Amino acid sequence: MRMKSWKTIAKRLGLAAGLGVLASAPALAWEPTKPVTLIIPAGTGGGADQMARFIQGVIQKHELMSKPLIVVNKGGGAGAEGFLEMKASANDPHKIVITLSNLFTTPLGTGTPFNWKDMKPVKMMALDQFILWVNASEPYKTAGDYISAVKAGEDRAFKMGGTGSKQEDQIITVAIEKETGGKKFTYVPYDGGGKVAVQLVGGHITSSVNNPIEAVAQWRGGQLRPLCIFDKARSTYTAKVTEAQAWGDIPTCAESGLPIEYQMLRGIFTTKNATPDQVAYYEGVLKKVMETPEWKEFMEKGAFNQTTMTGSEFEAWLTAAEARHRELMTGAGFVAGAK
Amino acid sequence: MSAIDPDQVHDVEAEKPLVSLRAADIAVALLFLATSAIVIVDSVRLGFAWLPNEGPAPGYFPFYIAVTMGIASLINLARALPQPEGEEAKPMTSVPGFLRMCAIFAPAVAFVFAISWIGIYVSSAIYIAAFMLVVGKFPLWKALAVALGVAGISFAMFEIWFLVPLPKGPLEAAFGF
């Protein structure tokens, strides 16, 4: 094993020259002719970044692509920077992008001129869940308890922390406010999901809607308590995460009287003018990624909903999701220029 | 072109003056005022009130910062305006001094412009070689060696080791990058 990693290092540093690159069978109609860039329309350390770098790691470890995959963060303007670059390079099939909800929320919220139709959908990798979390020292055991407390408390007395402004976390918060009898949350935007979880542990906010992977460490450490999951069915992962509970033991929000569903797209897109061959190539690579044991482990750790789609099914899903975001954001008054 | 020898120390104050410190001071203060006007315009659009329950609006800090900057620049302007009596104005730079700066800066602008067309590696090789030949008076082989060396090493480092894609042009494309 040590020998192997030394060799990889040597190869990586170009010491072993470019001779050993020949390999890999010409099974597919199209192969990249130069390194492929994977754009992350978000900063380092977040959920999309973690998944993108994980995909890169898996591809390199199993040598799934003949050319290197380069990961670049372009998170400026809530991801607008990355998406605009995809739009501008419509004719370069050597670029792919990983998306999160800002695919829909950023153009609506900031008025930046782009749309998912400016890119070519390749594959939905998974759906990321959202969970309502509170500090474990609080008395609320269920989402019902918590919502009653918000109803009984003063307006704005409860503080909901979240990532960014006018994005998924705040959209869910607004949706919850419809169930609290007119009482509002004070929504506090932070610049990353990990930070939100820590602020919740420190008691600076009263609840959060973190993705599972962002708060799982604090859950296992007994510092945070999950109240409900914003999905229509419970999670299918039944292996114990803490001593007593598995992801599957967390009730859905609808079960607890909070009829809200929201999931975030983790999908891969390429540039608009990519040919069917090129799309098929990326689809094939990603399919192989999803077959690895590492991917399965990653999915379980983050309690992802392993729904996956391609082609016209994926496009129909995107159209519906876009309409839903427009509706939610218009309702919340988050659409740029609407005020 | 012997005036442009960067490896030799020049006494700028003894050379023919180009622009006085006073003129530059006034110009910079005016630029500051223009910047503060731009910021004020946009922060008014964003709103600069102190909102109930929310605290400052998005334009609050930029607005007051721009106002402060404007006031400070007005004072700077007022201090720069009066012509110093008697002694002649102190120069900011001299004609040859300005030419020496242009010797590096004007090609730098051309270099940056060229990056978009022929890529950063080719344009940096040309830039370095040209500067060494024209300004440094190095023999051609030395200039070429340094220029190609720098371009080659940075290519290896960025494109091959660290996989940081930099702008590339037709030459790199011919080699499949």
Added chain:
Amino acid sequence: MEELSALAEGFGHALTWYNVALMVLGITLGVVIGVLPGLGGANGVAILLPLTFSMNPTSAIIMLTSIYWGALFGGAITAILFNIPGEPWSVATTFDGHPMAQRGRADEALVGAFTSSFVGAIFAVALITFLAPAVAKFALKFGPAEFFAVQFLTFASFLGMGRGTPWKTLASMCLGFALASVGLDGVTGSLRMTFGYDELLNGFKFLVAVIGLFGIGEILTSMEDGLKFSGADAKLRMDAVIRTWKQLPRMFGTFIRSCIVGCWMGITPGGATPASFMGYGLAKRFSKRGHNFGKGELEGVVAPETAAHAAGTSALLPMLTLGIPGSPTAAVLLGGLLIWGLQPGPLLFVEQKEFVWGLIASMYLGNVVGLIMVLTCVPLFAAILRVPFSIVAPVIVVICAIGAYTVNNSMFDVWMMLAFGVMGYLFSKLGYPLPPLVLALVLGDQAESSFRQAMLVSQGDVTVFWSNWLSGSIMTLGVILAFWPLAQGLMNRFGRSRPAAA
């Protein structure tokens, strides 16, 4: 003590020839990354990360953290030699490091920078070794109000630093704040000062500004005057290390102060860049030789370097115990931990003892190996100054351009870098001080966000900053520091007038 035996065991895991070789490799890469502006530790870590999957986690993290140490050491090199900060935290190192190089004391500046980096790091590692759980709890106390208090304190420690007139200092500082506000406003999600230009979405990046202001600005000045390096002809003496080390003991106070500042900023997490500014600012104010700062004082190199390295090292603590990365590099490392199946967080120290103590042991080893490596190379680095300027100048412009481009992969930033270069030249000629500008640029954004988050939490009540002992005492300290120059002036006047009266 329990920690000591665990640490001894950690050394057992970390100290193998294989791991030491990985360290040397990592540090070499790190120094290269540190030297080149635009290539950050995050690049190196991200690129080597995939090939560490076949190693065991301890060896992997040893190699990756070594890149981090190398980058921390390396940032100082170009800052001292060419006034180009290779990394954001080496901006403050240029203030005295570059003047030292101009006076032919580049080797001393380099040795001073490396040694103080080492001291800062070891101090921080010792803190991690013995106080990790307590420190992690302390970090949880930091909400928006406390973050703002820390940022305010950093700023206050730097007020009255510039040598320009007060009005020019003020204008320069406000410009920094104004530039920092361009782009997306994180609190409301609206775009500010972009006027519909997509290039401005990202705002003005700190690194692009400093590469232009310091690097290109310095090139212009050097071209105008001709190169004033008296060091270029000075003989290279091999006793630089001894010569510099002899001067260090008298800076004991500065070392301690910067270590504390650095650890504090790393944990809270304020970051290495503000820490370096704060270390420099405090040293200038409280050191006996403070009035000489900016003219090439060794202590002015020691103060920011110690603080930056202490902060960079202690930033790993919140990552391990809380899962929040204290820097972009730490964020990428965090991703790595997850892929190796290690979940950072409160349980890491319990469940993964072997890994954690191996990592801590490797921090000691990595810094020792790193120090030896960079110190032996000092004559080599200093020799770069003997290269004729007509070779160095265009090469620096090229390196700056690459650096500015890689910050965001955008040509617009390269043009901005040239504009900032002209600005840097004009400002230094006209007596507008640059440090307040860059500090405002790096802190302005964060400070505004924290302030407004705190206002959201408190429903617009400003007294929230004095609502608990922690933020209250930091704020009070900040106010005292902000008015210190004034108080000192009064005291001086008082002190002078009394003997006269008597």
